Amino acid sequence: MKIEKLIQEKNFKLTSARKELLEIFFHAKKPLSFEDVKDKISMDKATFYRNISKFEAESIVSSFESNDKKRYYEVQSVPHAHFICNICNKIECIDGLADLKIDGYIVEDMILKGICKQCNK
Amino acid sequence: MKIEKLIQEKNFKLTSARKELLEIFFHAKKPLSFEDVKDKISMDKATFYRNISKFEAESIVSSFESNDKKRYYEVQSVPHAHFICNICNKIECIDGLADLKIDGYIVEDMILKGICKQCNK
DNA sequence: TTAGTTTTTGCGACTTAGTTGCATTCATTC
DNA sequence: GAATGAATGCAACTAAGTCGCAAAAACTAA
Numbered sequence A, B: 001m002k003i004e005k006l007i008q009e010k011n012f013k014l015t016s017a018r019k020e021l022l023e024i025f026f027h028a029k030k031p032l033s034f035e036d037v038k039d040k041i042s043m044d045k046a047t048f049y050r051n052i053s054k055f056e057a058e059s060i061v062s063s064f065e066s067n068d069k070k071r072y073y074e075v076q077s078v079p080h081a082h083f084i085c086n087i088c089n090k091i092e093c094i095d096g097l098a099d100l101k102i103d104g105y106i107v108e109d110m111i112l113k114g115i116c117k118q119c120n121k
Numbered sequence C: 001t002t003a004g005t006t007t008t009t010g011c012g013a014c015t016t017a018g019t020t021g022c023a024t025t026c027a028t029t030c
Numbered sequence D: 001g002a003a004t005g006a007a008t009g010c011a012a013c014t015a016a017g018t019c020g021c022a023a024a025a026a027c028t029a030a
Helices: A002-009 A016-027 A034-040 A046-058 B004-010 B016-027 B034-040 B045-055
Strands: A061-065 A073-077 A081-085 A091-094 A107-115 B060-067 B073-074 B081-085 B091-094 B104-113
Touching: A002 A016, A016 A046, A016 A073, A016 A081, A034 A046, A046 A073, A061 A107, A073 B104, A107 B081, B004 B016, B016 B034, B016 B045, B016 B073, B034 B045, B045 B073, B060 B104
Parallel strands: A081 A107, B081 B104
Antiparallel strands: A061 A073, A081 A091, A107 B104, B060 B073, B081 B091
């Protein structure tokens, strides 16, 4: 099971909270907030945030703030941009954008805001 | 005085809170949060947020969330991107990026995150 | 100028995402 | 299968932003 292996590689204790969390994030098609996760599994928010913060420190997940004051998390995989709709607040992953070079800066993440396909009809 | 005129054009009452706020934002070189503003002038946060929200509704200012859970505001002028440093959290305006076209979407804003010039030394 | 109406302000109470301290429970190691 | 160090859950807390309300300021017309 690759999730168990990943946890042990990082020298984290193998707890069911961690397994459940990573299970959810590895199967998610889009970034999730704590609210999204707690609808799927019962977990104290302190446990969620403490584990997520460890996962981020180990570069297993990455995160960003959306329009709704919530932070969204996803498993780090292929670099891609995120589109946040200013009308419906939906978050979508956008692949295939050439990565941006700006002199002297390292661009690690790109967030686009505007009007999504659904709302632009 | 262009600020007075602007307020009156929008049919807002000409109060000193509004004049002071717009004065600050028109002269700012980068987006500001409420915290930044209250260091410059004494203003109740409710007054700040209520006025800012009116300015946004009238497209006088625009805003985005940063890494630090705060919202940053600036006067709407030439469209440009923002760079947020993941290390020092500083926000910079980035001009001269070609605007991105994505089929079916309207891109209104671009936020880049990564490592800024200062931190990348 | 003033009297009347409406809008804005400031205060305090509230909301909500996220954090922290602490006692209990659990995973690991010998 | 005990010892021990880390992880969990709970409750209390923090901080950005919102809301209701009474007082104050802006505009309007006489």
